[in-house]
Amino acid sequence: MTRRPTPSSPALLREGRVVASYGRHLLVEADDGTRTLCHPRGKRSDVVVGDRVRWQASGDGGVIEAVLPRQTVLRRQDEQRTKVLAANVDQVLVLLAAEPPMSEEQLARALVAAREAGVRPLVALNKRDVQPAFDEAWQRLAPYRAMGETVLPLALTDPHDDGLAALWPELQGHATLVMGASGVGKSTLVNRLVPGAQAQTQAISKALGTGRHTTTHTTWYWLDEQRHSALIDSPGFHAFGLHHLDPRTLAAWMPDLAPYIHQCRFADCTHRQEPGCAVRAALQPNGPLSPRRWQLYVMLLEELQAARARS
Ligand SMILES: Nc1nc2c(ncn2[C@@H]2O[C@H](COP(=O)(O)OP(=O)(O)OP(=O)(O)O)[C@@H](O)[C@H]2O)c(=O)[nH]1
Ligand SMILES: [Mg+2]
Ligand SMILES: [Zn+2]
Structure with missing residues (x-):
């Protein structure tokens, strides 16, 4: 006798990708492109945009039964909590702008988090029309260009700007998470590259009764x-905590410090005050390793060490 499939039988489970997250409601896209609003089984709340999931239909919607292993996970963690930003992205675009003013510290943190997650970082500075703030910020990005980061200028509200043409090839074939402070132009970028994105967002905010300009949910858009x-x-976001990192690995995730860390006299050198430190010996105001970057390193190191000491 063949048994009829029970509701949790694998035969009824479908696979899909989470393309939008509204708290406990998750929009899951099946491989044929159809989308179903699902919720996770039980109390689990760790399903994020980008996750590949197994789900089954239930009434009008669906229930997520399992999250498949993640290729990548981007997270930030501070004293209060860990926030998983997205799963299975292979690039992150750190978007900065002339206005609101660029925080080099947040940039440095985002780059470390991306490298640690095995995700390629890209950096773009938007609002080229806002001067002289743009040119000043561009100057402050010089160390990042020198260490080999891809840094692109953008003017997203200027229809004739050629910055997008340079960004476009970098996005091909990749899943890219756009992150940055509120107001830098993340949604403006998505709206320029994804026809209909604005309409999609508005429809969703209307359905959820929000209707604000600021983005409150993470959403995955196909470019092709x-x-x-x-x-x-x-x-x-304002703050980008890195408390999930081991402080001893921090320097290895900073491409301007990394070339020197194996040349220090002591194998466990923290590059703060030890004699024979090759990192400090390499510091030069206009060199490949700037004192400002070393200061950022020390600040992050002390923060991570303090977090370890508390836990
Ligand atoms: N002057 C100028 N303004 C721009 C440019 N790009 C975007 N903006 C404006 O910046 C404001 C914020 O843009 P959004 O795209 O909503 O910013 P966001 O990063 O999505 O912000 P959140 O959703 O709050 O995180 C909007 O009023 C845009 O029109 C630009 O190149 N120049
Ligand atoms: Mg937005
Ligand atoms: Zn050292």
């Missing part, structure tokens, strides 16, 4: 019909 390239819009 073949669904090879994606851009993920996310809410802006």
